[in-house]
Amino acid sequence: xxxxxxxxxxxxxxxxxxFIIWALVEVAWGPLGRGVLRAKIASLTxxxxxxxxxxxSGWYYVxxxxxxVKPIIKxxxxxxxxxxxxxxxxxxxLFLPFLALLLLFLIWKHGDKLREERGLRFSIxxxxxxxLFVFVLMITAGFLISSGYRIxxx
Amino acid sequence: MNMKYNPFQFPSLSxxxxxxxxxxxVMTLVAELNGGFKxxxxxxTGHHWVSKGLLALGIFLVTWLVSALGLKGEPQKTRAWxxxxxxxxxxxxxVIFLFYSVIF
Numbered sequence: 001x002x003x004x005x006x007x008x009x010x011x012x013x014x015x016x017x018x019f020i021i022w023a024l025v026e027v028a029w030g031p032l033g034r035g036v037l038r039a040k041i042a043s044l045t046x047x048x049x050x051x052x053x054x055x056x057s058g059w060y061y062v063x064x065x066x067x068x069v070k071p072i073i074k075x076x077x078x079x080x081x082x083x084x085x086x087x088x089x090x091x092x093x094l095f096l097p098f099l100a101l102l103l104l105f106l107i108w109k110h111g112d113k114l115r116e117e118r119g120l121r122f123s124i125x126x127x128x129x130x131x132l133f134v135f136v137l138m139i140t141a142g143f144l145i146s147s148g149y150r151i152x153x154x
Numbered sequence: 155m156n157m158k159y160n161p162f163q164f165p166s167l168s169x170x171x172x173x174x175x176x177x178x179x180v181m182t183l184v185a186e187l188n189g190g191f192k193x194x195x196x197x198x199t200g201h202h203w204v205s206k207g208l209l210a211l212g213i214f215l216v217t218w219l220v221s222a223l224g225l226k227g228e229p230q231k232t233r234a235w236x237x238x239x240x241x242x243x244x245x246x247x248x249v250i251f252l253f254y255s256v257i258f
Binding site: 054058061062066080083084087088090091092094095097098099101102105106109119120122123126127129130133134137 | 162164167168170171174175178179182200201203204206207210211214229232233236237239240243244246247250251254255258
C-alpha cells in the first residue's frame with residue numbers, strides 16, 4: 001500500500017503543478033472565449049488535485065513516513081533531511097490549498113476581464129508565482145528527504 | 155447601512171488565506187516549543203499535523219465568511235490585498251524554514 005500512496009503523492013503533486021502552470025500560461029495570453037474557459041478548467045483541476053494531494057500525502061505521511069521512514073532518516077548520515085526539510089515541507093505545504101483557492105477565485109470571478117485588466121493579471125501572477133515557488137520548495141525538499149533515506153539504507 | 159452580504163469577493167478570501175497561513179506558522183512554532191500544545195493537537199485527530207491542517211481550514215472558512223460581513227469587493231484594492239497575501243506567505247515560508255534550521 002505504501003508504494004501506491006508514494007506514487008500517488010508524486011503523481012498528484014506533479015499533475016497539480018502542471019495544471020496551475022497551464023492556467024497561468026492561459027492568463028498570460030490575455031485570453032478571450034475558449035482561452036478563458038481553458039484557464040478556468042485548468043485552475044479548477046489544479047485546485048482539486050491539490051486537495052486530493054493533501055489527502056493522499058497526509059495518509060502516507062501519517063501511516064508510513066512517520067513510523068517507518070522518519071526513524072531511518074534520523075538515524076542516518078543526513079538527519080537534517082527530516083529535521084529541517086521534512087518538518088518545513090509538511091508545514092509550508094499547508095499554505096498551498098489556500099493559495100490555490102485564491103488563484104481559482106481570481107480566474108473564475110474575473111474571467112471576462114482577463115484580457116483588458118493588467119492589474120488583475122498582476123494579482124493572478126503574484127498569487128500564482130508564490131504558489132509555484134511553494135511547489136519548487138516541495139520538490140527540492142522531497143529530493144533531499146528521499147536522498148536522506150536512500151543514503152541511510154545500505 | 156444597506157450592504158448586501160457577498161462572500162465571493164477577493165478581500166475576504168485574501169484575509170482568510172493570510173489568517174490561515176499565520177495560524178499555521180503560529181501553531182507550528184508553538185507546538186515545537188510547547189510539548190503540551192503538540193499533545194493537544196495530536197489528541198484532536200490522532201496526529202498533530204492533521205489537526206493543524208483541519209484547524210487552518212476551519213480558520214480559513216470562519217474568517218472568510220465572517221469578514222465578508224464587513225469587507226467589500228473593491229477592485230481598486232485587489233493589488234494591495236494580493237501584495238499583503240504574497241508578503242504573509244513568503245514571510246511564513248522564511249519563518250518556518252529558519253525556525254527548523256535553528257532548532258536542529
